[in-house]
Amino acid sequence: MFSWGHIRHTLHCVVKGRSGVIKLVQASDILKQHSRFSSSMADKFKLPARYGTGEKSVWVEYIQLAAEYKPAVNLGQGFPDYPPPEHVTKALAEIATGDNPLLNQYTRGFGHPRLVQNLAKLYSPLIGRELDPFNEILVTSGAYEALFSAILGHVDAGDEVIVIEPFFDCYDYMITSAGGVPKFIALKPKCKSDNMTSADWVLDEQELASLFNSKTKMLILNTPHNPLGKVFTRSELEVIADLCKKHNVLCISDEVYEWMVYEPQKHIRIATLPGMWERTITVGSAGKTFSVTGWKTGWAYAPSNLMRNLQVVHQNCVYTCSTPIQEAVARSFEFELARYNSPECYLFSLARELLPKRDYLVKILKENGFNPTVPEGGYFIVADWTNLANKIDLSSEPDKYKDYQFTKKFAKEAGVLTIPPTAFYSEAHKSLGENYARFCFIKKDENLQLTEKLLKEWNAKKK
Numbered sequence: 001m002f003s004w005g006h007i008r009h010t011l012h013c014v015v016k017g018r019s020g021v022i023k024l025v026q027a028s029d030i031l032k033q034h035s036r037f038s039s040s041m042a043d044k045f046k047l048p049a050r051y052g053t054g055e056k057s058v059w060v061e062y063i064q065l066a067a068e069y070k071p072a073v074n075l076g077q078g079f080p081d082y083p084p085p086e087h088v089t090k091a092l093a094e095i096a097t098g099d100n101p102l103l104n105q106y107t108r109g110f111g112h113p114r115l116v117q118n119l120a121k122l123y124s125p126l127i128g129r130e131l132d133p134f135n136e137i138l139v140t141s142g143a144y145e146a147l148f149s150a151i152l153g154h155v156d157a158g159d160e161v162i163v164i165e166p167f168f169d170c171y172d173y174m175i176t177s178a179g180g181v182p183k184f185i186a187l188k189p190k191c192k193s194d195n196m197t198s199a200d201w202v203l204d205e206q207e208l209a210s211l212f213n214s215k216t217k218m219l220i221l222n223t224p225h226n227p228l229g230k231v232f233t234r235s236e237l238e239v240i241a242d243l244c245k246k247h248n249v250l251c252i253s254d255e256v257y258e259w260m261v262y263e264p265q266k267h268i269r270i271a272t273l274p275g276m277w278e279r280t281i282t283v284g285s286a287g288k289t290f291s292v293t294g295w296k297t298g299w300a301y302a303p304s305n306l307m308r309n310l311q312v313v314h315q316n317c318v319y320t321c322s323t324p325i326q327e328a329v330a331r332s333f334e335f336e337l338a339r340y341n342s343p344e345c346y347l348f349s350l351a352r353e354l355l356p357k358r359d360y361l362v363k364i365l366k367e368n369g370f371n372p373t374v375p376e377g378g379y380f381i382v383a384d385w386t387n388l389a390n391k392i393d394l395s396s397e398p399d400k401y402k403d404y405q406f407t408k409k410f411a412k413e414a415g416v417l418t419i420p421p422t423a424f425y426s427e428a429h430k431s432l433g434e435n436y437a438r439f440c441f442i443k444k445d446e447n448l449q450l451t452e453k454l455l456k457e458w459n460a461k462k463k
């Protein structure tokens with residue numbers, strides 16, 4: 001292989017050497033070979049076509065943006081900026097330094113026994129059937145890997161997968177990298193008003209039914225929904241379930257925000273609907289459940305015949321997840337299960353803790369010209385910025401979509417970082433997300449108060 005150092009050295013010999021002509025020829029040959037080699041390398045080692053659309057990531061871009069512009073508040077990515085429950089982090093500290101050295105070594109590939117047993121204990125009563133911890137649950141590297149294993153473990157070349165927009169952006173790439181074909185349908189607001197909630201964003205039933213055909217393998221549901229915060233109602237889930245049953249389609253139910261649901265809404269697991277257990281893979285996340293997103297531990301549960309396919313992908317991809325973290329999540333569930341019926345149980349107190357943050361952010365967004373959709377679940381608010389369009393000059397922002405332009409300019413001018421929702425739409429439907437920005441509210445009260453101050457100052461400058 002020719003490195004630039006090699007070429008530089010040879011050129012150096014050209015100047016110094018006695019038989020200059022020969023060496024000049026050698027140098028130009030080397031340069032030619034180098035450029036031929038570089039272009040053949042570029043050809044041969046380019047990103048495989050199946051990842052073609054996955055090259056651009058809103059997360060990579062906006063984390064970079066945050067590092068560059070250092071906005072005063074970051075309401076972009078979905079994670080808390082305050083500590084998780086003490087018993088959770090204490091468990092991990094004790095495990096790492098405790099007297100069982102094996103807890104720092106590999107554990108069972110499909111899930112640490114203590115964790116799968118606790119997951120079975122937690123979910124069995126919630127889904128109304130006894131979950132088999134060793135055959136019906138898989139522990140994964142975040143919910144992300146559960147989605148990956150479920151999609152790669154079931155989608156074959158040409159299979160169609162129905163995806164509800166806006167959608168958590170990795171679904172699309174996972175489907176296409178498996179050779180599948182995503183078929184998109186967007187949630188749309190029933191009407192536009194100043195008091196919208198996520199319940200106002202609905203699917204057109206006829207349009208949904210028209211997407212099902214003999215090639216449809218799977219539908220991906222996300223409830224509570226990121227980014228809208230929609231909590232699908234029983235009747236909405238029944239429509240989806242009936243179509244899945246009619247067309248013999250699998251449902252992946254991404255329920256990572258299952259514990260963040262605001263009264264009077266209730267989270268309904270589609271796997272509990274009649275005839276749905278057999279065809280549903282439900283995905284959860286310890287990162288979201290215990291406010292430890294950096295732990296990247298998740299799971300999937302489903303009947304054992306479906307789980308087998310996920311296990312095969314998992315065992316040939318990550319094989320086994322971190323033992324101390326699985327042990328800590330297991331102990332955290334034990335702790336919560338022991339106080340399940342008390343108001344302190346974190347599985348229920350989290351939503352109560354988030355509710356005033358949601359209401360405060362909704363209020364300050366409204367006071368400052370945004371039109372937020374009040375979420376019934378999750379910890380994001382999608383807010384329409386159309387009324388602020390005349391206050392912000394986006395002409396200096398080269399991005400293709402207006403929400404990218406707005407969120408970047410807004411971060412630079414107001415110091416508040418948000419996420420552009422078109423990242424959650426397919427190319428054909430991006431216009432549906434262009435007038436919005438996504439705000440995350442699982443943030444310290446002082447940072448939400450700082451957001452209010454920054455919004456007011458920004459607005460005052462624009463008068």
Ligand SMILES: Cc1ncc(COP(=O)(O)O)c(C=O)c1O
Nearest residue numbers: 142143144168226256285287298
């Ligand atoms: C809808 C949805 N699914 C899955 C994930 C991934 O969860 P994890 O961090 O456990 O991989 C996220 C993370 O933000 C999400 O919003």
